[in-house]
Amino acid sequence: MLVSEIYSSRQGEGRLTGQPSIFLRTSGCNLRCDFCDTPYASWAPEGKNIPVPELVEKIANLSPKHVVVTGGEPMLPQTISQLTKELHARGHHITIETAGTVIRNVSCDLMSISPKLANSTPSQNRAGEWSARHEKARHRPEIVTQLIQRYDYQLKFVVSQLRDLDEIEQYLSLLPAVRREYVMLMPEGIDKSQLKEREKWLRPACEKREFTYCPRMHIEWYGNKRGT
Ligand code: SF4
Numbered sequence: 001m002l003v004s005e006i007y008s009s010r011q012g013e014g015r016l017t018g019q020p021s022i023f024l025r026t027s028g029c030n031l032r033c034d035f036c037d038t039p040y041a042s043w044a045p046e047g048k049n050i051p052v053p054e055l056v057e058k059i060a061n062l063s064p065k066h067v068v069v070t071g072g073e074p075m076l077p078q079t080i081s082q083l084t085k086e087l088h089a090r091g092h093h094i095t096i097e098t099a100g101t102v103i104r105n106v107s108c109d110l111m112s113i114s115p116k117l118a119n120s121t122p123s124q125n126r127a128g129e130w131s132a133r134h135e136k137a138r139h140r141p142e143i144v145t146q147l148i149q150r151y152d153y154q155l156k157f158v159v160s161q162l163r164d165l166d167e168i169e170q171y172l173s174l175l176p177a178v179r180r181e182y183v184m185l186m187p188e189g190i191d192k193s194q195l196k197e198r199e200k201w202l203r204p205a206c207e208k209r210e211f212t213y214c215p216r217m218h219i220e221w222y223g224n225k226r227g228t
Helices: 052-060 080-089 130-137 141-150 164-172 192-209 217-222
Strands: 002-010 020-026 066-070 093-098 110-113 153-159 183-187
Touching (some): 002 052, 020 052, 052 080, 066 080, 080 093, 110 141, 153 164, 164 192, 183 192
Parallel strands (some): 066 093, 093 110, 153 183
């Protein structure tokens, strides 16, 4: 499995915010989000190929029992099935952070799905052929449906503008009924002032629609830094 980084930190987003966790970031993604904050695992994937047994040993030597498998897109490598099964057998709690475009048989306690809206598509100028590839691949409600039926879940959407909320409502209408408090809306941005500015209109909009406002606490705590 191509791995970009492994580190201990705290979960900064979603239902398990604040939970000390080990983060395992796979490298490689089938999307190219315009706002991607981990380009070293997507736009220009880098990392080291590490066999699953070695990864399991590395993680066993770190302290928290919670493991967040993230990316890139961690559902891309087939070996995620073996990895999550072995970690589960050792008593780890597993969160998978996915864009919900690929499904595999995995052991997972919390499927953290972040479907990508139209605001994620990069311009052709920036991304060349990836602009159309991204647009074609990003919208897979039938896969998200299977994920939320199989696993405990949260749905995290990145919001740039208020009108994105109508697109989210439309998206949800394509899924079976979901718990609205598990629909978490995050402001787009990687610096504190931008996030605070967007919080001003996004938090009340979430309250009005019974969604959960989802701050990006890791940026509050550490800034936009690798390994946090
Ligand atoms: S799905 Fe995630 S890792 Fe892939 S390009 Fe989008 S934000 Fe980056």
